[in-house]
Amino acid sequence: MSPYPVYSKSPLKEAVDVACKKASDILYQAEEEYDRPGHIFLLCSGGYDSVIASYLSDEMIRCGQRRGYWGAVQPHLVYINTKIGIEKNRDFVHRFANLFIGGDRFSEYVTPESYEDWCFRHGFPGPSAHRWMYIRLKERCIKHLVSVSTYQIDKKILHEVLNGMQVLHPLVQHFLLEQICIEMRKAFQARKKKIMFITGVREQESARRARHVTPIQTRGREIWVSPLAGWSKEEVMMVHQWHRIIRNEVADTLHRSKDCLCGAFASKGELDELCFWYPEEGAYIKDLQRRVMAEGFPWGWEQGPPKWWNEKKKGQLLLPWPEEEEQELRCQSPRPNDTGFFPLCSTCYAFEDASEQEEGIE
Numbered sequence: 523m524s525p526y527p528v529y530s531k532s533p534l535k536e537a538v539d540v541a542c543k544k545a546s547d548i549l550y551q552a553e554e555e556y557d558r559p560g561h562i563f564l565l566c567s568g569g570y571d572s573v574i575a576s577y578l579s580d581e582m583i584r585c586g587q588r589r590g591y592w593g594a595v596q597p598h599l600v601y602i603n604t605k606i607g608i609e610k611n612r613d614f615v616h617r618f619a620n621l622f623i624g625g626d627r628f629s630e631y632v633t634p635e636s637y638e639d640w641c642f643r644h645g646f647p648g649p650s651a652h653r654w655m656y657i658r659l660k661e662r663c664i665k666h667l668v669s670v671s672t673y674q675i676d677k678k679i680l681h682e683v684l685n686g687m688q689v690l691h692p693l694v695q696h697f698l699l700e701q702i703c704i705e706m707r708k709a710f711q712a713r714k715k716k717i718m719f720i721t722g723v724r725e726q727e728s729a730r731r732a733r734h735v736t737p738i739q740t741r742g743r744e745i746w747v748s749p750l751a752g753w754s755k756e757e758v759m760m761v762h763q764w765h766r767i768i769r770n771e772v773a774d775t776l777h778r779s780k781d782c783l784c785g786a787f788a789s790k791g792e793l794d795e796l797c798f799w800y801p802e803e804g805a806y807i808k809d810l811q812r813r814v815m816a817e818g819f820p821w822g823w824e825q826g827p828p829k830w831w832n833e834k835k836k837g838q839l840l841l842p843w844p845e846e847e848e849q850e851l852r853c854q855s856p857r858p859n860d861t862g863f864f865p866l867c868s869t870c871y872a873f874e875d876a877s878e879q880e881e882g883i884e
Contacts, residue, residue, distance in 0.1 A: 538764045541757040545749035548737045552747045558593035560715030568611040569779035571722030579720045599628045604659040606637040607781040611772040631663040645819030648826020652786035718745045785823040
């Protein structure tokens with residue numbers, strides 16, 4: 523028997539090691555398949571999933587770089603400001619970046635879109651318009667991030683140089699053309715480099731994400747890696763506890779980061795809860811709801827557009843005729859609709875007949 527005591531790992535440490543091993547396998551699989559990406563961005567919304575994914579990925583990638591993996595590209599933390607989130611969540615992301623990542627490797631991108639303008643044009647989005655909210659409030663920031671991260675030639679300067687070359691000595695012209703070719707080759711090679719985005723999405727987060735989340739996805743030059751894809755919420759919180767990462771007051775209170783309050787998937791009573799915990803943001807949403815409904819949109823922030831509104835938007839009209847006249851028109855229509863909606867492409871004549879009848883009655 524050994525004279526020295528044998529110390530075994532605590533159950534918490536063992537669970538943390540198992541979870542981190544799963545994340546590490548996904549990251550190094552991405553590194554093997556897409557060797558040395560040109561940029562690595564850690565997308566953090568403020569929720570614990572994205573916080574843990576960003577923290578672990580940064581540690582693992584920098585550790586791998588000391589062993590000759592991942593190249594020399596430093597991971598960069600990115601927060602997308604939708605301009606419709608809770609301010610305390612944004613403050614948390616800034617604190618997390620300064621304490622655990624480094625302020626020099628953190629950027630905040632503000633969406634160029636206006637949530638208010640969308641609501642005044644279309645009403646509050648509801649579940650069916652979540653895709654458009656994502657594209658406008660987040661996807662366009664991603665596209666801008668890809669654009670500014672890719673080496674590009676200033677076309678204005680290039681045109682000025684080409685236009686002014688005629689008065690120069692032939693040797694100078696030859697030298698400038700060589701430099702232009704070098705810059706163009708550099709820009710062409712930059713467009714080929716992969717850009718890796720690391721997120722904290724998990725399969726167990728919701729039934730919807732369970733159908734769509736895969737550990738590694740590609741979209742053109744973009745590589746989307748989800749190192750926590752197979753994690754449970756318990757594993758996320760265990761790793762958070764083990765590494766003693768600061769807590770997010772918003773996530774602890776509302777159980778979401780609330781970096782985006784577009785309301786596409788808002789549930790009943792969520793606005794009252796928001797007003798209770800964060801009166802400033804809640805008052806803003808309520809005031810916006812009042813102004814949007816005053817513009818003629820008959821649904822609130824927690825709701826989606828009613829079915830009849832969507833049908834009307836698609837080009838169908840609700841016929842405001844008396845019941846007898848409506849029944850007569852339904853009999854005449856080749857494709858009657860029990861809800862009172864008539865597609866203009868097939869029953870325009872019914873609308874014209876009804877107008878004539880109304881004029882005769884008057």
